[in-house]
Every structure is written in C-alpha cells, then in structure tokens.
Amino acid sequence: xxxxxxxxxxxxxxxxxxxxxxxxxxxxxxxxxxxxxxxxxxxxxxxxxxxxxxxxxxxxxxxxxxxxxxxxxxxxxxxxxxxxxxxxxxxxxxxxxxxxxxxxxxxxxxxxxxxxxxxxxxxxxxxxxxxxxxxxxxxxxxxxxxxxxxxxxxxxxxxxxxxxxxxxxxxxxxxxxxxxxxxxxxxxxxxxxxxxxxxxxxxxxxxxxxxxxxxxxxxxxxxxxxxxxxxxxxxxxxxxxxxxxxxxxxxxxxxxxxxxxxxxxxxxxxxxxxxxxxxxxxxxxxxxxxxxxxxxxxxxxxxxxxxxxxxxxxxxxxxxxxxxxxxxxxxxxxxxxxxxxxxxxxxxxxxxxxxxxxxxxxxxxxxxxxxxxxxxxxxxxxxxxxxxxxxxxxxxxxxxxxxxxxxxxxxxxxxxxxxxxxxxxxxxxxxxxxxxxxxxxxxxxxxxxxxxxxxxxxxxxxxxxxxxxxxxxxxxxxxxxxxxxxxxxxxxxxxxx
Amino acid sequence: xxxxxxxxxxxxxxxxxxxxxxxxxxxxxxxxxxxxxxxxxxxxxxxxxxxxxxxxxxxxxxxxxxxxxxxxxxxxxxxxxxxxxxxxxxxxxxxxxxxxxxxxxxxxxxxxxxxxxxxxxxxxxxxxxx
Numbered sequence: 001x002x003x004x005x006x007x008x009x010x011x012x013x014x015x016x017x018x019x020x021x022x023x024x025x026x027x028x029x030x031x032x033x034x035x036x037x038x039x040x041x042x043x044x045x046x047x048x049x050x051x052x053x054x055x056x057x058x059x060x061x062x063x064x065x066x067x068x069x070x071x072x073x074x075x076x077x078x079x080x081x082x083x084x085x086x087x088x089x090x091x092x093x094x095x096x097x098x099x100x101x102x103x104x105x106x107x108x109x110x111x112x113x114x115x116x117x118x119x120x121x122x123x124x125x126x127x128x129x130x131x132x133x134x135x136x137x138x139x140x141x142x143x144x145x146x147x148x149x150x151x152x153x154x155x156x157x158x159x160x161x162x163x164x165x166x167x168x169x170x171x172x173x174x175x176x177x178x179x180x181x182x183x184x185x186x187x188x189x190x191x192x193x194x195x196x197x198x199x200x201x202x203x204x205x206x207x208x209x210x211x212x213x214x215x216x217x218x219x220x221x222x223x224x225x226x227x228x229x230x231x232x233x234x235x236x237x238x239x240x241x242x243x244x245x246x247x248x249x250x251x252x253x254x255x256x257x258x259x260x261x262x263x264x265x266x267x268x269x270x271x272x273x274x275x276x277x278x279x280x281x282x283x284x285x286x287x288x289x290x291x292x293x294x295x296x297x298x299x300x301x302x303x304x305x306x307x308x309x310x311x312x313x314x315x316x317x318x319x320x321x322x323x324x325x326x327x328x329x330x331x332x333x334x335x336x337x338x339x340x341x342x343x344x345x346x347x348x349x350x351x352x353x354x355x356x357x358x359x360x361x362x363x364x365x366x367x368x369x370x371x372x373x374x375x376x377x378x379x380x381x382x383x384x385x386x387x388x389x390x391x392x393x394x395x396x397x398x399x400x401x402x403x404x405x406x407x408x409x410x411x412x413x414x415x416x417x418x419x420x421x422x423x424x425x426x427x428x429x430x431x432x433x434x435x436x437x438x439x440x441x442x443x444x445x446x447x448x449x450x451x452x453x454x455x456x457x458x459x460x461x462x463x464x465x466x467x468x469x470x471x472x473x474x475x476x477x478x479x480x481x482x483x484x485x486x487x488x489x490x491x492x493x494x495x496x497x
Numbered sequence: 498x499x500x501x502x503x504x505x506x507x508x509x510x511x512x513x514x515x516x517x518x519x520x521x522x523x524x525x526x527x528x529x530x531x532x533x534x535x536x537x538x539x540x541x542x543x544x545x546x547x548x549x550x551x552x553x554x555x556x557x558x559x560x561x562x563x564x565x566x567x568x569x570x571x572x573x574x575x576x577x578x579x580x581x582x583x584x585x586x587x588x589x590x591x592x593x594x595x596x597x598x599x600x601x602x603x604x605x606x607x608x609x610x611x612x613x614x615x616x617x618x619x620x621x622x623x624x625x626x627x
C-alpha cells in the first residue's frame with residue numbers, strides 16, 4: 001500500500017468536494033447568469049484541474065452560443081460557435097469524452113480548428129433543464145486525456161448543478177413574465193372599466209362598495225379615496241329602495257346574478273333610472289368575492305317609452321273621436337257601440353303591455369281585464385290556468401277575441417240571462433313545443449243554435465286569431481252553450497318557472 | 498249618486514277631436530260644457546272668469562305639463578278629473594284626483610265625474626295647495 005499515493009488521491013477528492021461546495025454556494029448567491037457561469041468554470045478548474053473550459057447555451061434560434069469561457073481564442077470561438085452534438089429539446093443525452101481528437105470522425109475542418117487551438121483531448125457535457133438539453137459545458141486538454149470515472153462523475157455533478165440553476169432562473173423568469181403580463185392585462189381591464197361609457201362597480205361579499213369607475217364616481221360625485229366609506233343605498237329613490245335592497249341582498253346571499261331597475265339620485269340631485277346587471281365573482285379556489293355590476297342609464301329610454309305609450313293612447317282617443325263624429329246622427333248606434341267596445345278592448349290590452357314595457361303580458365291578467373272579472377261579471381265568470389306570458393301581438397289578438405266572445409255572451413249567450421255562467425280554462429303544453437290550450441265554455445244561457453251568418457266576432461276568432469296566433473280555433477255551438485277552443489303555439493320562456 | 502245634470506264642467510284638451518268627443522259625452526250626461534280650452538293660458542283665463550264645478554284636464558297640453566291649470570283649479574277647490582294616455586308621474590300630478598286613461602268611454606267619464614263631485618272632495622274648504 002502506497003500511503004503517499006493514497007494521500008494524494010485523498011487530497012484530489014477533497015479538492016473536488018470543496019470545488020462542489022463552493023459551486024453550490026456561488027450558484028445559490030448568483031445574481032446574474034454571468035456569475036453562475038463563472039462559478040461553473042471555476043469549479044471545473046478547481047475540481048478537475050482543467051484550465052481551459054467553456055459554457056455554451058442554445059439561443060432563441062436554437063444555435064449553440066458561447067456564454068463563458070477560459071483559455072479559448074476568439075477565432076476558435078467564432079469558428080466553432082453553433083457546433084453541437086445535440087439539438088434543442090433532445091432528452092437526457094450522454095456526455096461525450098474524447099481522449100484524442102484525431103481519433104474521432106469529426107470533419108477535417110473542425111479537427112484542424114481544434115488542433116490549431118492546441119487542443120487534443122476534450123469533453124462535451126450536456127446541460128439539461130427538466131431532462132431537456134439546453135447547452136453544454138466543455139473541458140479541453142492539450143494532451144491525450146483519459147477520462148477516469150471520478151472525473152466524469154464530477155463533470156456530471158457540475159453540469160447538474162448548473163442545470164438546476166438554469167431551471168430555477170428560467171422558472172423565475174417565466175413567473176416574472178407571467179406576473180408582468182398579468183399586471184399588464186389587469187391594467188388594461190382597469191383602464192377599460194375606468195373609461196367605459198357605462199357605470200361599472202364592484203362590491204365585496206357583504207355588499208360593501210370596493211370599486212367605482214369614472215362614470216359612476218362622477219354620477220355620485222365620489223372621490224376615489226372615499227369609495228371604501230361610500231354607501232350608495234341612500235341615493236335610491238325611497239319608492240324603489242326596498243325592492244332594490246331586497247334583490248341585492250338576495251343576490252349576495254345566494255351568490256348569484258341579479259338584474260334590477262330603479263331610480264338613483266345623482267350628485268346634481270336629479271333622479272335617473274338605472275338598469276343594473278350584476279354577476280357574482282369567485283376566487284380561483286371558489287370563494288365568493290362579491291358582485292361585479294354594470295349600471296346603464298335608461299332614463300331617456302323610459303321617457304321615450306312613456307311618450308310613445310302616451311301618443312298611442314292619444315291616437316286611439318282621436319280614432320274614438322273620429323268614429324264618434326262619423327256615427328253621430330246616424331242610425332248605426334249598435335255599430336258605433338260595437339266599434340267603441342273593440343277600440344276599448346284594444347286600449348285595455350295596451351295598458352297591460354305598457355306595464356311590462358311591451359315585453360309580455362300575463363294571460364291571467366288579460367283574461368281578468370277583458371272579462372271584467374272584478375266588475376259586472378265577477379260571479380258569472382270563472383277562470384283557471386297556470387301563469388303564462390304572452391307576446392305583445394298574442395296579447396292584442398287575444399284581448400280582441402275575448403272582447404268578441406264576451407260581447408256575444410252578453411247579447412245571445414250565457415250572460416244574456418240571469419243564470420248562465422262562463423268558464424275559461426287554459427293549460428300549458430310543454431312537449432314537443434310549448435302550446436297554449438284554452439277552452440271557453442258557456443253554460444246555462446238560452447238554448448244555442450249555430451248562427452246562420454258569421455258576424456265579425458266569429459270571423460275575428462276563426463280567421464283573425466288563427467292567422468295572428470297561428471292558432472287552431474274551433475267554435476262549437478252546442479245547444480247548452482258555446483264552446484270555443486283555442487290551441488296556439490307559445491314562445492320559449494312563456495311559462496315562468 | 499251625485500247628479501251631474503246642470504253642472505258646469507271645464508274641458509282642457511288640445512286635441513280637437515278628443516275635445517269634441519268629451520264635449521259630446523258631457524252634453525249627453527246633461528252637463529253644461531265650459532270651454533273646451535286648448536291652451537294652458539286659455540284654461541287659466543276660463544278658471545278665473547267662469548263658474549266651474551269640475552274640470553276634465555289633460556295631463557299634457559301642447560307638450561307642456563298642465564300643472565299650472567291644476568294649481569289654479571285646486572286654489573279654487575274645483576275637483577279635477579285627470580285624463581291621460583299612460584305616462585310617467587300621473588299619480589304625482591293627480592294627487593288623489595280621479596284619473597281616467599285615454600281613450601275613455603262615456604261611462605268611465607261619468608263615474609270619474611261622480612267620484613270627483615261626490616263630496617266635493619273637501620277641496621273647497623281645504624285646498625291642496627303646496
């Protein structure tokens with residue numbers, strides 16, 4: 001046993017160990033890639049006793065570029081830049097150890113450049129991040145060099161340490177870029193919200209105001225710094241406050257969206273009609289964060305709507321006036337009365353539609369209004385059926401139809417005596433497509449026979465209603481009373497849940 | 498049941514065909530028609546100079562809300578029937594007065610006037626002037 005030789009080897013191992021310790025520490029502290037690469041080259045020198053070395057990385061174009069080096073001429077670096085045994089993305093490649101360059105099958109030109117630089121033995125050790133090659137580090141020797149296993153192990157360890165460093169910095173860079181993009185995107189959305197020509201707000205899970213965009217701050221005259229203490233509730237018109245408060249409370253409690261309209265006082269003391277649409281927002285882990293809402297000032301729209309309704313009703317009154325003057329002094333008293341009755345029926349249907357801004361009309365309300373359920377015929381007419389919402393055109397057609405049926409019943413049918421009754425029943429058929437089936441049946445009036453001639457009422461029902469509603473209408477003059485069946489398609493959403 | 502016969506009722510309405518219709522209805526109800534007035538100033542002049550028991554007042558006269566007419570009527574304790582197409586603020590305007598929607602039938606006008614004149618609405622002693 002040769003002690004001296006053994007202690008020499010022991011010293012070498014200690015050098016390698018201390019070079020690795022140093023490398024780990026320097027990589028940990030490295031502020032820049034340059035510092036990290038220098039640490040790597042120092043570790044190669046101190047651990048392997050190799051004074052010529054280099055570090056290369058693939059650039060964005062996939063070309064292997066020198067990033068740090070020791071003992072290499074500029075000419076050499078220029079000539080061999082891009083030279084790589086591996087391509088970008090190659091996984092877990094093996095290091096290549098060349099004892100003598102002349103013994104490889106490299107191109108003669110490459111061999112010549114290497115020989116000119118005075119290099120004989122050299123090693124290619126891949127730098128990998130998550131298993132993918134991103135570069136290499138090289139060691140160079142001026143003589144034939146037989147790489148022994150501890151050298152190979154050390155080179156591999158250094159390469160891994162640098163790989164870890166690159167992995168860490170790349171992840172940090174990716175995170176930084178992502179954060180910057182997120183900040184940019186957040187700023188972009190903030191600007192969009194700030195300058196949008198609608199009022200945008202957010203509130204927290206308790207309904208506390210957290211953000212108001214410019215338009216809404218100007219509406220209420222609130223400064224940005226006063227938002228945390230701002231309470232918008234007192235600006236609601238007293239008549240609307242209870243409804244809006246209840247709807248908002250419910251939206252927060254059920255963590256769901258809400259649409260609500262009402263009057264709010266702006267900083268000039270004027271009430272404006274705002275249509276609010278708010279939706280809930282949640283954190284990525286699903287925690288309810290509050291509501292994001294948009295308020296649109298619909299005051300002008302409401303005024304126009306009111307003005308339009310007003311004009312329509314005025315026009316109907318003018319038509320009534322024209323008829324009055326036309327029929328005046330003639331013998332057509334019945335015709336005049338019938339005309340005015342029809343005009344009033346149309347006007348009454350308009351009233352129902354006006355209440356919903358011409359969106360829809362409730363069938364129940366339409367039937368009750370048309371048949372004077374709360375008036376003259378309260379004890380003689382019964383109605384049953386589910387809530388159904390009619391389109392405006394359906395409502396107008398049905399209102400006229402009910403008026404004709406009622407007029408007919410008063411003149412000849414169940415309401416022409418003291419005992420007769422009318423039942424109006426309707427059903428909602430869901431499948432395959434929504435349909436309304438309505439049955440008007442009279443009972444207890446004078447014995448009925450099919451009229452010899454069809455008047456306007458029958459024509460309106462059998463043809464007008466059929467055409468307007470795409471309905472099937474059947475008038476059945478049974479002896480005990482008229483039965484009229486209406487079977488009409490309904491729009492989707494006509495059956496409120 | 499208040500009798501309308503012989504009462505003097507002012508019509509304030511800018512649409513001539515509607516005014517004529519109201520006039521005919523009132524005459525058929527046995528009422529003596531004052532007016533019709535088709536401007537706000539014209540109506541006020543009639544209120545100031547003529548004997549009037551009640552008024553059928555259109556909410557809008559030539560694009561202007563007829564509040565001044567309503568005020569002049571209320572100052573004298575004259576009951577009002579507000580005639581209107583559907584519009585914003587009708588109940589604010591009416592302040593408890595009878596409201597009839599246009600178009601209205603003779604029967605509707607009859608009952609609205611009956612209501613307005615039933616107890617004179619107490620307005621003669623306590624005018625709603627605010």
